[in-house]
Amino acid sequence: MAKLKDHLGRPVVAVTGIGVVTSLGIGKADNWAALTAGKSGIHPITRFPVDQLNTRISGMVDFLPSSTKGASALTYELAETAGREALDESGLDAENFGGPLFLASPPVELDWHDRLALYKSGDNLDAAERVLEAARTLNSCDMFDSAQFGFIADRLADTFGATGLPITLSTACASGATAIQLGVEAIRRGECDRALAIGADGSATAEALIRFSLLSALSTSNDAPEKASKPFSKDRDGFVLAEGSAALVLESLEAALARGATVLGILRGCGEKADDFHRTRSKPDASPAIAAVKAALADAGLGEDEIDYINAHGTSTPENDKMEHLSLSTVFGERIGRIPVSSNKSMIGHTLSAAGAIEAAFSLMTMREGVIPPTINYDNADPAIPLDVVPNVKREAKVGTVLSNSFGFGGQNTCLVMAREPV
Amino acid sequence: MSLNDVVITGIGLVSCLGEGPDAHWRALSAPGAAPVLDAERFAPYTVHPLPEIDWNLQIAKRGDQRQMETWQRLGTYAAGLALDDAGIKGDEALCATMDMVVAAGGGERDVAVDSAILEASTGRPDFDVLLNEKLTTELRPTLFLAQLSNLLAGNISIVHKVTGSSRTFMGEEGAGVAAVDIAAARIRSGQSTHMLVGGAFQTEHPDMLLGYELAGYLHRGPWKPVWQRQGAEGGGVVSGSGGAFLVLESREHAEKRGHKAYAELGPVVSGRARRTRGELASAIDTLFEAAKLPDGKLLTLSAASGGHAATRAEKAALDARPDLAARAFGTLTGHMKEAQFPFAVALAALAVSNGAPYPPFDPANETAMDEKPREALATAIGYHQFEGMALVRAA
Numbered sequence: 001m002a003k004l005k006d007h008l009g010r011p012v013v014a015v016t017g018i019g020v021v022t023s024l025g026i027g028k029a030d031n032w033a034a035l036t037a038g039k040s041g042i043h044p045i046t047r048f049p050v051d052q053l054n055t056r057i058s059g060m061v062d063f064l065p066s067s068t069k070g071a072s073a074l075t076y077e078l079a080e081t082a083g084r085e086a087l088d089e090s091g092l093d094a095e096n097f098g099g100p101l102f103l104a105s106p107p108v109e110l111d112w113h114d115r116l117a118l119y120k121s122g123d124n125l126d127a128a129e130r131v132l133e134a135a136r137t138l139n140s141c142d143m144f145d146s147a148q149f150g151f152i153a154d155r156l157a158d159t160f161g162a163t164g165l166p167i168t169l170s171t172a173c174a175s176g177a178t179a180i181q182l183g184v185e186a187i188r189r190g191e192c193d194r195a196l197a198i199g200a201d202g203s204a205t206a207e208a209l210i211r212f213s214l215l216s217a218l219s220t221s222n223d224a225p226e227k228a229s230k231p232f233s234k235d236r237d238g239f240v241l242a243e244g245s246a247a248l249v250l251e252s253l254e255a256a257l258a259r260g261a262t263v264l265g266i267l268r269g270c271g272e273k274a275d276d277f278h279r280t281r282s283k284p285d286a287s288p289a290i291a292a293v294k295a296a297l298a299d300a301g302l303g304e305d306e307i308d309y310i311n312a313h314g315t316s317t318p319e320n321d322k323m324e325h326l327s328l329s330t331v332f333g334e335r336i337g338r339i340p341v342s343s344n345k346s347m348i349g350h351t352l353s354a355a356g357a358i359e360a361a362f363s364l365m366t367m368r369e370g371v372i373p374p375t376i377n378y379d380n381a382d383p384a385i386p387l388d389v390v391p392n393v394k395r396e397a398k399v400g401t402v403l404s405n406s407f408g409f410g411g412q413n414t415c416l417v418m419a420r421e422p423v
Numbered sequence: 424m425s426l427n428d429v430v431i432t433g434i435g436l437v438s439c440l441g442e443g444p445d446a447h448w449r450a451l452s453a454p455g456a457a458p459v460l461d462a463e464r465f466a467p468y469t470v471h472p473l474p475e476i477d478w479n480l481q482i483a484k485r486g487d488q489r490q491m492e493t494w495q496r497l498g499t500y501a502a503g504l505a506l507d508d509a510g511i512k513g514d515e516a517l518c519a520t521m522d523m524v525v526a527a528g529g530g531e532r533d534v535a536v537d538s539a540i541l542e543a544s545t546g547r548p549d550f551d552v553l554l555n556e557k558l559t560t561e562l563r564p565t566l567f568l569a570q571l572s573n574l575l576a577g578n579i580s581i582v583h584k585v586t587g588s589s590r591t592f593m594g595e596e597g598a599g600v601a602a603v604d605i606a607a608a609r610i611r612s613g614q615s616t617h618m619l620v621g622g623a624f625q626t627e628h629p630d631m632l633l634g635y636e637l638a639g640y641l642h643r644g645p646w647k648p649v650w651q652r653q654g655a656e657g658g659g660v661v662s663g664s665g666g667a668f669l670v671l672e673s674r675e676h677a678e679k680r681g682h683k684a685y686a687e688l689g690p691v692v693s694g695r696a697r698r699t700r701g702e703l704a705s706a707i708d709t710l711f712e713a714a715k716l717p718d719g720k721l722l723t724l725s726a727a728s729g730g731h732a733a734t735r736a737e738k739a740a741l742d743a744r745p746d747l748a749a750r751a752f753g754t755l756t757g758h759m760k761e762a763q764f765p766f767a768v769a770l771a772a773l774a775v776s777n778g779a780p781y782p783p784f785d786p787a788n789e790t791a792m793d794e795k796p797r798e799a800l801a802t803a804i805g806y807h808q809f810e811g812m813a814l815v816r817a818a
């Protein structure tokens with residue numbers, strides 16, 4: 001009989017549904033097949049012209065009906081698609097979920113094409129005033145909704161019948177992990193038996209790309225897109241901007257077992273720690289990331305020697321991968337050389353607000369399937385980062401526990417610890 | 424009384440009325456307070472502008488100030504005021520273990536660059552190429568960071584060293600409600616001992632007005648109090664720049680370090696009415712039930728925006744409860760979006776702490792109250808979506 005309370009007397013949190021969309025495809029089956037085949041979803045940008053751009057590749061999701069309809073519409077469709085797959089798998093009512101919703105999604109801004117349409121429909125000499133005047137005259141519900149930060153979650157809550165006030169959050173590149181953490185905490189506090197955590201990001205616009213590019217964060221390996229994302233390699237030159245989504249149905253283990261649901265994995269622990277060093281750079285001693293990893297292990301009630309696999313943040317930026325190695329080698333000591341550490345981003349790129357959720361989904365699948373997805377494009381090892389990155393080819397392995405890292409701009413560090421089975 | 428009760432031990436406020444809890448108490452507790460308005464700069468819209476602020480007082484490094492635009496500066500400043508007020512600012516150990524939830528929208532875009540792009544679009548069939556040309560050459564690299572929602576929290580970590588954890592909630596007034604709700608829930612459950620929670624809104628930027636005006640929410644024409652805008656030109660919202668941060672602690676944590684609390688934060692309730700299906704009125708009733716209101720006269724700090732439908736529904740619900748002495752502070756400060764609910768909770772705590780109600784801000788629509796408030800209610804019925812309330816009690 002599985003224990004229903006954890007080492008701190010809190011309800012154990014199970015995962016009973018998983019959904020995922022990335023540039024590799026829609027749904028777990030397609031994604032898992034591509035991921036374990038070492039296939040890259042990175043491709044040339046076709047959504048907008050790439051004139052003047054230093055980076056002309058991405059992991060955009062180009063195959064959904066909303067792929068050309070702007071960041072808000074696409075983020076919604078990504079979230080809904082993953083959410084529906086997760087709910088269907090859980091066996092819960094996808095129209096009447098009956099638990100809270102936690103959504104990690106990108107900050108919204110009025111789409112440039114909408115701004116232009118407003119400008120073109122007015123005649124005031126001052127551009128900003130003209131846009132405002134035109135907005136007032138047009139009174140477009142669609143444009144308004146797309147610029148409201150709470151709109152996507154509001155609509156998802158309607159679609160899935162989530163209860164209460166849905167929370168939309170941003171902790172930059174850690175957002176997806178934070179959404180899961182909020183769901184875990186709500187169940188642990190006894191506020192609900194189930195929660196829906198979704199991370200979705202369809203915001204790879206030209207402006208987003210340019211902004212990251214101006215911060216020198218993006219890979220410019222345009223000639224071989226599928227080779228561009230190369231975490232832990234010596235010649236890594238930045239991350240690849242990408243889109244995607246993942247959803248987890250979280251339930252108290254007690255509730256899941258009571259209704260006879262299939263338990264796909266256990267969310268054992270969450271840890272976080274903010275960095276006060278710099279807006280985009282991590283503290284050189286990696287102390288915040290170290291603290292986040294340690295906090296996740298402590299929350300999970302697991303020791304450093306009880307982690308079988310690490311799903312790295314592994315962005316492929318010079319700075320992140322170095323800092324991540326420093327943090328992991330500090331926490332795990334010399335044993336880090338024997339723990340497989342791979343980066344899904346080598347294949348799907350960096351899905352920003354969705355990354356933490358997508359990588360949690362893949363971590364859970366890694367345990368269930370007994371297969372570790374590789375870090376592809378690992379042709380030129382960085383001697384300063386001696387890790388077993390599961391280079392280029394998947395590996396069969398019995399994985400009982402996973403640590404998944406998420407680190408983001410603004411000093412955001414969130415780590416999740418997951419287990420295959422309840423204790 | 425329980426060790427894990429949530430108490431409010433620090434308040435940081437900025438609005439057109441000034442800065443700090445004392446300045447706000449003085450301004451709002453004096454009968455006949457007048458709003459500070461700017462009807463010229465963004466005509467036909469009126470805004471409540473920021474007061475003069477010496478950023479150096481809370482953001483010591485010029486380099487840090489330069490990395491932010493006004494919205495982030497304002498939030499970082501208000502957060503600093505709250506930390507100061509709680510006696511936590513500069514206490515490395517307390518800041519390093521302090522958890523934070525920030526309610527945020529987005530930061531300011533570069534109006535000059537955006538306008539130049541729009542103006543250059545005339546006669547250009549290839550707008551997307553124009554965008555690339557202009558954005559790659561004219562955007563300031565660091566401006567992106569000044570726009571990112573979670574970078575208000577990021578700057579608070581950098582400037583004030585609050586690094587226990589950092590979460591940013593988005594979604595207009597609802598983000599403020601959820602931030603206070605989650606912060607309180609974490610303390611009650613023992614998941615956190617002390618938290619910084621709040622938000623800021625900087626309305627003096629065309630895009631911040633545009634956010635409302637895309638659906639015609641802004642009031643136009645001569646200024647009126649919140650409750651008197653029904654039927655007036657425009658959508659009823661008059662926005663204001665401001666920020667509100669609270670330091671919340673477990674009773675045990677506050678008592679152990681010997682810091683006096685303004686008030687206890689009681690139930691925080693929230694909801695999402697499906698307004699297009701006409702659920703708002705019943706949803707407000709449900710929240711009043713859930714907030715477990717005490718008997719007798721109850722001072723009620725309403726975060727009403729003036730937005731026609733939401734404010735009408737809230738007014739009807741308040742009028743049906745004659746014991747509630749409503750005070751729509753937006754009449755004097757304007758609507759501060761994400762910061763509006765934390766602001767309401769702060770004003771409720773100030774009244775309880777000072778043992779005196781606020782006089783009516785709109786005597787034609789708000790009833791007098793003479794009783795000393797032992798409790799006070801804060802409400803936020805979002806101008807477009809999401810609702811919440813919190814009950815504050817004497818500590």
